[in-house]
Amino acid sequence: MVKMAKTAANPSDERTIGIIGCGHLGRSLARGLIDSGFPKEGLLVSYGGSSATLEEIRKAGLHENLSDNLEICKRACIIFLAVRPQSFQTLGELSIPAGTLPVSCMAGVGTAALKRQLGIDCVRIMPSGPDTIASKKGIAAVFPKDDEVAALLSGMGLKVFSLSDEEMMHTFTAGVCLTAALLVARKNGLDIKPAVEAIEKDFPPFGEIYAWALDALPNLGSDEEEEKYINRMCTKGGITESIVQSLYSGSSLLGALENGIKRSKELSTGG
Numbered sequence: 390m391v392k393m394a395k396t397a398a399n400p401s402d403e404r405t406i407g408i409i410g411c412g413h414l415g416r417s418l419a420r421g422l423i424d425s426g427f428p429k430e431g432l433l434v435s436y437g438g439s440s441a442t443l444e445e446i447r448k449a450g451l452h453e454n455l456s457d458n459l460e461i462c463k464r465a466c467i468i469f470l471a472v473r474p475q476s477f478q479t480l481g482e483l484s485i486p487a488g489t490l491p492v493s494c495m496a497g498v499g500t501a502a503l504k505r506q507l508g509i510d511c512v513r514i515m516p517s518g519p520d521t522i523a524s525k526k527g528i529a530a531v532f533p534k535d536d537e538v539a540a541l542l543s544g545m546g547l548k549v550f551s552l553s554d555e556e557m558m559h560t561f562t563a564g565v566c567l568t569a570a571l572l573v574a575r576k577n578g579l580d581i582k583p584a585v586e587a588i589e590k591d592f593p594p595f596g597e598i599y600a601w602a603l604d605a606l607p608n609l610g611s612d613e614e615e616e617k618y619i620n621r622m623c624t625k626g627g628i629t630e631s632i633v634q635s636l637y638s639g640s641s642l643l644g645a646l647e648n649g650i651k652r653s654k655e656l657s658t659g660g
């Protein structure tokens with residue numbers, strides 16, 4: 390259970406967790422938290438106002454948890470930022486009190502940029518896609534190392550990789566896209582091992598991430614189901630989308646993963 394001290398500087402409630410951006414990933418984190426025993430009434434979620442998202446929030450049974458960013462920042466002790474990287478700048482400063490822990494799920498947005506905008510230190514995580522979280526087969530990178538966040542993610546059934554170098558987030562992010570990438574690569578008849586071995590040279594955990602992806606790969610009955618699965622993993626303008634599109638346009642798996650790493654780096658510089 391999450392414990393954070395309530396102080397004058399931080400009036401937040403230790404039983405409250407916020408999720409700013411209750412989209413695909415945000416909803417799966419909400420479900421993961423509830424399934425791991427976190428009290429549902431302690432969750433506050435927000436979204437950007439689209440009626441389609443509101444419908445999905447209703448379907449997920451989270452409409453009673455709806456709040457707004459201001460209230461979330463006032464009350465939550467941990468705040469997951471699960472908006473798209475492109476929406477982050479439009480969130481403004483957010484006024485997160487000292488002592489509250491913001492946890493960014495946004496691909497590519499580095500800790501320095503987060504601190505510049507939020508005015509407070511932020512932990513970054515990179516979880517695998519919503520389906521893997523739902524099936525308790527997820528993985529997540531955490532940077533910098535944070536025991537509390539790691540415990541929260543482990544409680545949700547995710548295998549945690551604490552990274553010592555933030556640059557490795559880019560490669561890890563391409564790694565969590567592997568389940569979607571493998572579906573397309575297999576269909577295209579591509580050789581997979583050389584790509585994994587090439588990336589493993591610079592980032593040794595990549596072999597383990599590949600083994601995870603093989604295990605987490607769902608057994609989808611039809612092309613339509615595969616397409617839906619891939620779409621759920623693709624954030625618009627994000628890294629999975631870049632990898633999958635590279636594969637669709639004839640790239641090798643290594644080329645596609647390198648494009649994903651490049652896209653992550655672009656996002657980190659505001660691209």
Ligand SMILES: NC(=O)c1ccc[n+]([C@@H]2O[C@H](COP(=O)([O-])OP(=O)(O)OC[C@H]3O[C@@H](n4cnc5c(N)ncnc54)[C@H](OP(=O)(O)O)[C@@H]3O)[C@@H](O)[C@H]2O)c1
Pocket residue numbers: 409410411412413414415435436437438439440442443458470471472473474476479480494495496515516517518519621622623624625627
């Ligand atoms: N999907 C994945 O597999 C995955 C895995 C790892 C990390 N990520 C990261 O997670 C983040 C979200 O990805 P996603 O695929 O879940 O995208 P998504 O489905 O588009 O979710 C983003 C959500 O943010 C909401 N939002 C936009 N502006 C907001 C605001 N001002 N206040 C509160 N909420 C706001 C959007 O609401 P509206 O729909 O109403 O605009 C939307 O529901 C991205 O940064 C991505 O890099 C995703």
